Amino acid sequence: MSPPANTPVRDRLRIAIQKSGRLAEPARALLASCGLSWRESRDRLFCYGESLPIDLLLVRDDDIPGLIADGVCDLGIVGRNVLLEQDGGRSGNGQPSAFREWRALGFGGCRLALAVPDAWDWQGPQELTGKRIATSYPALLSRWLEAQGIAADVVLLSGSVEIAPRLGQAEAICDLVSSGATLSANQLKPVMTLLESEAVLAGPSVEFDPVRGELADLLLRRLDGALRIRHSKLLMFQAPRNLLPSLLPLLPDAETPTVMRLDDGDDLALQALCHGAVTWQRLEELKRAGARGLMVLPVEGMLA
Ligand code: PRT
Numbered sequence: 001m002s003p004p005a006n007t008p009v010r011d012r013l014r015i016a017i018q019k020s021g022r023l024a025e026p027a028r029a030l031l032a033s034c035g036l037s038w039r040e041s042r043d044r045l046f047c048y049g050e051s052l053p054i055d056l057l058l059v060r061d062d063d064i065p066g067l068i069a070d071g072v073c074d075l076g077i078v079g080r081n082v083l084l085e086q087d088g089g090r091s092g093n094g095q096p097s098a099f100r101e102w103r104a105l106g107f108g109g110c111r112l113a114l115a116v117p118d119a120w121d122w123q124g125p126q127e128l129t130g131k132r133i134a135t136s137y138p139a140l141l142s143r144w145l146e147a148q149g150i151a152a153d154v155v156l157l158s159g160s161v162e163i164a165p166r167l168g169q170a171e172a173i174c175d176l177v178s179s180g181a182t183l184s185a186n187q188l189k190p191v192m193t194l195l196e197s198e199a200v201l202a203g204p205s206v207e208f209d210p211v212r213g214e215l216a217d218l219l220l221r222r223l224d225g226a227l228r229i230r231h232s233k234l235l236m237f238q239a240p241r242n243l244l245p246s247l248l249p250l251l252p253d254a255e256t257p258t259v260m261r262l263d264d265g266d267d268l269a270l271q272a273l274c275h276g277a278v279t280w281q282r283l284e285e286l287k288r289a290g291a292r293g294l295m296v297l298p299v300e301g302m303l304a
């Protein structure tokens, strides 16, 4: 979709990320691994892109979907939980959402879970009928309750949701959980998962104009490369040709290896990009199977 005729075309891309909090540093690190660098403004709210015309706006995570919807920012890095909570289309106001998830980014993992006091002999969701559930995610919780056909009261709290049952504000809670330590510390136990979440790259539901579209495509290509190699290592070794059939099955997570013939006789040199962990144990197994000169190298970049 093209912008209206009177809208000046912006020739820089603007990405909103969390100013401080759990996603702030990993989001910056991921964008930096895509070759982006910035000059920070004095107020630390804006970072001017130096290596590419891609700027950052540093904001509260809750503001990110709205900033994309209003066109103030083009893209954003935000938890799926926040994005879906603010997803107007799904929350039933009839308006199609102006933003959507473009990529899952593999950090900030957590789940939106329903939790009840340890002493509750939980038999299933129907037990929530007529109960009060405290949450900061009223839209996601209401949608879930509706899908389950359960009539319960949603008590909206902006923080410290986990103490609501002890304060008598609610019988159950619906909150984000990662390690589960907060729930245990408050004598609560998770009983249902409503959403598996992680940080995502969010973007508009419609296409960009050609200038920003080209920049976004460039960023996505780099991002896909960076995500693909995030846990990858380049494994190099030598081995006699006749041992390949027993060595290759030890590399199930590797892309097809590059195989080079060495000048002297029947030995081969192999390079394999492994997407799983290359542990000492794996190296020892490969050595036992006949590999020599094993070397593990970090991968800095990859463009498919
Ligand atoms: O200031 P701003 O509004 O930007 O930040 P915020 O305080 O709203 O968000 P922040 O930084 O706490 O979280 C940002 C995003 O990180 C969330 O939207 C999630 O997508 C993701 N995330 C991942 C989490 C957690 N893990 C998490 N554990 N967000 C919050 N928690 C909280 C949870 O609410 C609970 O209080 O941690 C506690 C539970 O942790 P465990 O490890 O004890 O289970």
Ligand code: ZN
Pocket: 060, 061, 062
């Ligand atoms: Zn927030």
